Amino acid sequence: MRLAVFLEQYEKGGVDTHLLNLITGWEAAEDSFDIYCNREHKGLGLITEQSTGRACIVTYDSVAYDCVKRKLPKPLRFLLYPFFPFFFCLQYLQAKKLLRDKSYDVLLADNGGYPGGWGVLASIIAARNLRIKRRTLLVHHAADPPRRLWGGFERAVDHAVARACTDIVAVSKATRETLIRHRRIASREAAIQVIYNSVSLASNANTDSDINLRRAYGIDAEFLIGMVGRVEQYKGQEDLIKGFADVPPALRDKMAVVIIGGGADTEVERLRSLAATLGIIDRIHFTGFLNGDPKSLISQLDLLVVLTRDFEGFGLTLGEAMAVDVPVLATSVGAIPEFIDSNCGVLIPPASPMHVTAALAEFASEPAPWRERSNNARRVINSFSVEKMARQFRNVFTR
Structure with a gap:
């Protein structure tokens, strides 16, 4: 089985640790992982270092609205806001280009909160159009209510994501509840499966564990x-x-x-x-x-x-x-x-x-x-x- 994991993160955090634990605990040696991670992510070095030999890392320059906004002076950032849907379309095209012709069996869209990384949501829709068989959205944190100005657009994306997913996984019942209550991403509770995070009991040899x-x-x-x-x-x-x-x-x-x-x-x-x-x-x-x-x-x-x-x-x-x-x-x-x-x-x-x-x-x-x-x-x-x-x-x- 060939798996692709799609990330759009900017700060180091629990999403990185969860992914590394998932790969470490994977028992099927015949399966392979490709991790797609934006170059702007501060945890990229950690993922690259600790997944050596277990996964192939593919980096990309994010075209996300938030990423472009950070590069502009603060007084000019409001000028980008009306173009938010345009940036999402760019992310969809980018994800589709990255995943095309790779013959993946599974796409794991690994998100923090919801909507979280919009590129992650775009990757799910792209995977459906590329006919990747299993398309799983993983959500780690709470789902936020849609914003007022772009509420209609966000609800349209929610609908597209729900249709594109073969599976939705939350890391807790509380996370699942926010997806249902705030975004109505599933019509019934059973549609979202809960898989709790893991805790590795082994020490990490790639860190300075002797800090006193x-x-x-x-x-x-x-x-x-x-x-x-x-x-x-x-x-x-x-x-x-x-x-x-x-x-x-x-x-x-x-x-x-x-x-x-x-x-x-x-x-x-x-x-x-x-x-x-x-x-x-x-x-x-x-x-x-x-x-x-x-x-x-x-x-x-x-x-x-x-x-x-x-x-x-x-x-x-x-x-x-x-x-x-x-x-x-x-x-x-x-x-x-x-x-x-x-x-x-x-x-x-x-x-x-x-x-x-x-x-x-x-x-x-x-x-x-x-x-x-x-x-x-x-x-x-x-x-x-x-x-x-x-x-x-x-x-x-x-x-």
Whole structure:
């Protein structure tokens, strides 16, 4: 079986990790993968390096509206907006040219949210017209409601995508629900299959897995609290900083916070300024992006915190923490409650520094129950293996 995977991403993230896990867990040696990835994607190097010997990487220069818009000065960007459908047509023609005459059995259109990468949606429609037998749309995050100005056009694309897909896969029930509620991409729940993400239990030999967080950042606190992921407002780093500041000083002095991940300089500086204003800058450490094995980094934490404010499709860092016996504190949003309950983690409402304060104080006072939950979590996450996920996808492609 010959498979094509079509990506349109710009930042490193969980979509990359999911794809690499899928290829790693693929057990049918006779099958082959071609990965089509836009050159502008910051995760392209990671995909190329870690898929060596398992997949062929085909790069292309994206003609997407968002890609072209980024190259223009901000005052001129609004001039492109009326031409959005034109750019989608260009993406369709580009995908059709890339996929033509390759004799693929399967196209996996690997998207973040929905509509997400419009080139990914265009590839599905192109694959149908090229008569590729299996055409699967994979959605990792929430579906957004159609925009007002282009709502009619977006609904037309939704209809074309639904007709072009032989299969639609969501990484969680919560993601599936947003596709049905916001986009009506399927008329009934059973039309969208859920295949949960996997968590690799093996360490990654291609990363600097020997990074020691405490030594590198001069941390001598009893408890190391960490967040791992891109620094963005919806990720809730601000809620952690505000909540940590209100922990009683006797308990706060036992803890230090490390925020691992890159982000816009303006957002990082805003958070640094907030920590300084609250008088806790000496206990908050921003590392930027670290090319370390995520599980190796997470295993050094005493508590992993995920405070996403609105929606989380699966929460890969949570799964990685569960795999290495690190307690987790997370917001009850999106798919997180689907695999974390009170027996294996602590869930709190989103955008609530007050609940963060209470949870951190409880952890610093009595960590034993949190560690007991992490032991339960390890047993839960063992069922999310890369091999199981890969088999489920192959079943979709071959049925």
